[in-house]
């Protein structure tokens with residue numbers, strides 16, 4: 183069942199910023215790529231690396247896994263480079279009344 187969870191005020195994740203949140207047994211990284219917000223599961227599909235702690239490229243809208251360097255597209259969750267080849271989960275992000283919200287299921 184889809185659920186909408188409140189995260190934080192928009193200004194707390196400015197362009198280039200990120201926040202890692204927990205929801206049930208998941209950790210989810212929320213990123214602001216030059217004003218657009220994206221959320222991906224904080225667990226690399228290669229070897230469970232802490233993906234949301236990796237280097238963010240706001241121009242390309244990608245994050246690089248700090249463990250073995252796979253680069254993931256934040257828009258789709260698809261890995262763009264090896265060793266990962268399986269996409270990670272992505273989550274819709276909404277902004278309502280200045281509040282960032284996440285759609286999870």
Ligand code: FES
Nearest residue numbers: 226229231247250
């Ligand atoms: S755990 Fe992310 S590339 Fe290996």
